[in-house]
Amino acid sequence: MGLDKILAISGKPGLYELTAQTRGGFIAKSLLDGKKMAVNMRHNVSILSEIAIYTYTEEVPLGEVFEKMKEKENGGQALSHKASKNDLEAYFSDVLPEYDEDRVYGSDIKKVIQWYNILIEYGMTDFSKEEKTEENKDEEE
Template sequence: MNLRGIVAVSGRPGLFKLVGQNKGGYVLESLDAQKVKIVANITTTKLASLEDITVYGEDDDLKLLDVFANIVAAKGNVPDTKADAKDLKAFFLEVAPGHDQEKVYTSDMKKIVSWYHLLKELPLFSEAAPEAVVDQDGVKIEDKSEKKVKASPKPSNAKAPSKTAQPAKKANMTSKKGV
């Protein structure tokens, strides 16, 4: 399952694909049928990558990726977001066993189910997640799928030589001898 670049934006419904970044913010494209592009302000907007989202668990937190994998396995009986709270709770007990029933609210369950309904038509569930390169300490270095291009930026205070500049002329060193 590959959810790289799919984000939830605080204060906006639905999911977005991270397209790029400019000086004003993140360029996002909605995943619904309208494909609206927006620029989310870097300083005021909070983005949450679906890869990083977890669900409160009784022992350990559950990754959203694992919950989605369980929903895909349960295929036929995924409730609608407008389903009864009892149905959602029963469904969530099936797809997220071990979640903390006091901390995970019905609104959270509805949000996860609505995200699934947005993503199920996309090929994201059949794609493999890109592998990460990890060093000896288990720290992620870089992704194999991402190509890094190293650009050598020119320092802003360095001045390039002018093409029209002339080399300095030698001073005339001839002297006159007195007679």
């Protein structure tokens, strides 16, 4: 399972796994408590693989930021998202030194750190985007 199956739903805590599609939306399972819920098209939903963090030169995909956090923490949990704003910003500066401080808010940093910790706790450790290369296509045949 990659980040393309992990969702953030506005107004709902935590992260969700996309499990099935329905006529009017889809079914999502909470990574926090495992409960399933129906999500319709009125909900504001973000797919983690589509999110990027602004830097001064480019937009860095969230998966790359998670990979850098995983390297920094040796695959373990990061600091708590409930730490002070200064601690969170200092931590994020270590992970992504060139992030654009004018466009990446403290609340964004808090969310990224919280999401990373949820995914690590859930057992997800591969944040790289899976791209089909020629080698992979050959292996499948």
